[in-house]
Amino acid sequence: MNEFPDRLLVIDIDGLRQDVFHAAMVDGSAPHLAGLLSGGVHLDPVSTAPSITFCAQTSLFTGAQSDEHGIAGNQFFDRFGAQTRGRARFYAFDIGDTLAVDDAVLVFSGAEGLLGKAANPGILTLYERAARRGLSSAVAHHMLGRGADAWLRPNLADIARFTKGGGLLGLSALEFDRQMVEKAARHLRGGARPDVLTLYFMGVDHRSHQHGPQDQPAALADVDGLLGEFLAEYDRAGLLDGALAAVVSDHGQVGVTPDDRHSLRMSFPFDREMGYLFDALGLDVHDKPGEDPDCDAVAASNGGLAHVYLRHREGGWADAPRFQADVLRAGMAFWDANLTGRHAPDLQGALAMILARNVEAEGWQAGYRALTPEGRMLGVGEFLAGHPEIETVEAESRLERLAGPHAGDLLLVANSGEGFYFANPMPGMHGGLHPGESLCVASLGWVGASGGQAGRLREETGALIEGRRASVADLMPVLAKWMGV
Ligand SMILES: [Zn+2]
Known part of the structure; x- marks a missing residue:
């Protein structure tokens, strides 16, 4: 009987609320997620402050908080110019065409991408840790690919569409996520057998911004359908059995008022x-x-x-x-x-x-x-x-x-x-400290585990969190324990 899982599959569902996730685990609307996590363990973490993507995702995949990794939000100001030869720099990972240099496109440019360069180089990503142990890794569509052997990125035309005005302009969120899943499947069909594989789904967050958090259950069901298609490929490649599945989200969302009065444009282009x-x-x-x-x-x-x-x-x-x-x-x-x-x-x-x-x-x-x-x-x-x-x-x-x-x-x-x-x-928002936007997901399941293996996963993972509420930065030490990274 194996003491540890054989490999790691991280399913990252941006913006998924903790309550929506748990409801879907019991009502049968996300059967593939529920199957992966059956007999597993839920950390039920809280996001970073701000409860926003670039900050929280960096915490998920480094185990550090923003006072250490340095990504203080989707937008922040580096007054010291740590990565820009001492010249202060404003970062806006989410803005798109309002910037002279488009940070949102730079996120997926160059060897490490803008987030990979801006995040404290002294703090290792999951993939850098894996590489140190001789483990291979692949990352599909996620913004932090630093250290991965294969970083499967969205194409630049789609990123530009995605960032302009916050809409996908003709490309549905589901279609964007489908492209991600197809890239990952193609990677496997090409013969890759990554020890660590991260799939990043943006559809739930995007639809929740556009239509409000009440759209999350339907958006999650769509993601689950895509995941099912991917898992069939993963299984065909002989990778599913024995894998540790980690299902994570970076923050939740709350409903807000989608009008000019309530939307405060503090940074450019502000009112x-x-x-x-x-x-x-x-x-x-x-x-x-x-x-x-x-x-x-x-x-x-x-x-x-x-x-x-x-x-x-x-x-x-x-x-x-x-x-x-x-x-x-x-x-x-x-x-x-x-x-x-x-x-x-x-x-x-x-x-x-x-x-x-x-x-x-x-x-x-x-x-x-x-x-x-x-x-x-x-x-x-x-x-x-x-x-x-x-x-x-x-x-x-x-x-x-x-x-x-x-x-x-x-x-x-x-x-x-x-x-x-x-x-x-927008009708759906996050970034603040309210429970609806702050409580998120980090759950583990060991596919094909025996009763004894599943019991160990639950007990020993629980012992790492014992007596306090988990944070998104707790995922990394848990993965370190089970994957030896
Ligand atoms: Zn997010």
Whole structure:
């Protein structure tokens, strides 16, 4: 009887809500997923803060949190220019055609892709770990392919369609995912027998953005159908039996209000209304595509959260901003706008929390505290205790692991309970701290395992998490245990 599974198949379903996943496990609407996971174990993790793709996916596949891997969102600002010879750089992995250089296309360009280059090179990906142990790997359509022997990428024309305006322009999400599955199947038919194989499905997240989270069960059933076709190929290649299947998602989604009033465009191309707040403070905000980040303030939109970076007015980006004169001054202007609409009418009532951190006193790992409308700083837990209307899960621990060199000096939390968010108008959203967008999936099943093997998988995996809620960063140590990577 084998002590360990023979190989690893990771099925990554972007944006799949934890409750939708569990409902499908019992109602028979995702029979292939349910079959893979039968007798297995559910970690039921919480996503990163922000609960957004590039940050959470990097945590899933490295085991590090964003204060270490450095990917502080789909959008963030690297004020030190760690990968750009010291020149500060704004990253927008999700934006598409509004940028002079299209980061969304660069994600799949070059040997490592933009995410692979931007993520801390000192932190190994699953595939780099596998390679060290002599294991081969293949990755289909996932944005982090660093270290994989075969990185099967979407073609550039499809990426361009996919990124422009957030729609697929004639290509359905199902068709896009079908192409991914076909690439992976072709890879196997060509004779590859990867020890580690990752399949990345974007259809659930995409449809949930377009039609709201209530569309997730139907979208998941479609993904399950495609998965069934793939598993038949995987089985024909003799790879299915003995495999460890890991089914994961990076975040969930919540329903928001798809109109101009509730969609806050904080970073470019933003509604000019938002710029007035920075104008009033005398700050030149980074608001033109391709603009030199030689400015005073940068905003990075991540759905439910937005980073605001402030430059020391007499220094450079690599200098810590002054807490009173730079950070608190801007934070209080956001409170003013939130309460009265002053300088930024769009912001009135739009924010649930304004968090600030004092890197001047505490360094680049300084943690966030809640700024009150009176200008006091409170612990995040204390602030939330006084505001039961703001629903969150594991807010303090997640924010603590966001607080690294690439995190904002201010962190704006959208009032998602009233339907607000930092993005273009859409009915489905994520990025914030609400349970619906934060709780996600990491479940393991050992295909063809004996009762004893399945029991060990459940017990020994459970022991790694014991007594606390799992996070997306816990997947990696679990895979390390079972795959020896
Ligand atoms: Zn995602």
